[in-house]
Amino acid sequence: MEKIISIANLNYTYPDAKQAAINDLSLDIYKNEWISIVGKNGSGKSTLTKLIDGLIEADSGTISVAGQIINEDNIWEARKKIGIIFQNPDHQFVGATVEDDVAFGLENQGMPREQMVKEIDRALELVKMSDFKKRDPQSLSGGQKQRVAIAGVLATKPQIIIMDESTSMLDPDGRKTVLNLVQQLRKEQDLTIISITHDIEETELSQRIVVLNTGKIVKDGKPVEIYDLGTDLRKYGLEEPFSSKLMSTLRDTVKLPEGYLSEEELEQQLWKLHSNM
């Protein structure tokens, strides 16, 4: 598999902080994968996002994006390859209307207007927000705002999308729509998704989970492997997923196969038990 982001021996300490926010971290992220970075508050996950996008400068170590080590000279080129969707939909809306906001990234690139019109239509079509083109952000729901934010990022055709707790302020419906949309876009547009979250439930669509604690990677594996840690996840300030919690409670009374079961597998097992009764 082709590496798209490669981080080597990264260190970062906030000014005036005693503890390092990122502590000798190395990580490879592959093209077209959906990787979730989880950890409690202060584990360094948001700091990592800012370092990848060059919004803050690392004390030591290197980050390469699409084969190029980022430095002060090529950071703007690297940023074109990365789009970030932030947590609060209201705090990232620059434009006065939906179309103006999607245009912002393109305006920054100095794209001619005729081309911009096409790109904006394409991006809004991808997130199914074309009907809302002329609306002002205040009239949209949280989920719709995040979809516009995604369109704003897609318009500039990035290769990587970082979701920095992007669904944490949405209601369950909004969250589901946004996550499914991102999954679909990842497949269709060959995107790499890095999703940063403290909620383990949000990692269900990812292919790989990295657990971060005090600036270090403590676990790196497939979702099944991570969910299988069960109560051990609490050490890193994370809740175990609902199905895993349910399973450990059930195991006290009924016999279930070993290891982690996905929600569907668990459901099947429960049906089996039910029909045997």
Place this chain on the structure above:
Amino acid sequence: MPGDSIIYRLDPRGKFLLTFYFVGIVFLANNVASYAFLLAFVLFAVYLSKINFGFFIKGLQPIFWLILFTVALQLFFTPSNHPIWHWGFLTFSKEGMVIAAYIFIRFVLIIFISTLLTLTTTPIEISDSIESILKPLKKINFPVTQVALMLSIALRFVPLLVDETTKIMDAQRARGVDFGEGGLIKRIKSFVPILIPLFVSSFSIAYDLAIAMESRGYKDGEGRSKYRVLNWSKRDNFMILFMTVLTIILLFLRSY
């Protein structure tokens, strides 16, 4: 206010400048004919906008007391040789009544025309016009595009900050702050617990927005293209011509 009429479709730059121009020439009017002429023009423009007349009356409301005060001042303090009624320093005369009426009409004209501008032009269009009008200042290194972006972001964040204020007020009310009670000083003091959290949260929003803008490739405002374009059309030229004719007629009526 959303809508569609010839006034809406005019180029905001033209509308913006002509509104200021009109406010200027209102002061040229000096007799019944010229005031009547300007009033007829404004009412015609209001009619063309297809906006409910009630919105224009509402525009007068905020400065109702100022109008009343100024009119009263003219009514009772205009010196006259043939007062109808006289008491101490107060004089009530025909001249005073005429001047008071002029002042009143002047207020109405200015408020109506500026309400017409704000009702038919979105804030973002006004900010675009200001950018376009200030463009020559670029020559003396005045950061026109940055200021325009600042203005449009400020406008965009007004509703968000209003929401934020309501939230903070509710939170403080829940802690027992009473905003509507007590004397003036007490009421002013009760706003401190709103302003400070509002300041703090504005800074955190600004920080988030700055990060988001930078991540979307905003450097320093140079080399950016523009998505919103203003189109100067024939009807805008016509508007200028119309205003010129209006001025000439006004000058004629003035010396009539």
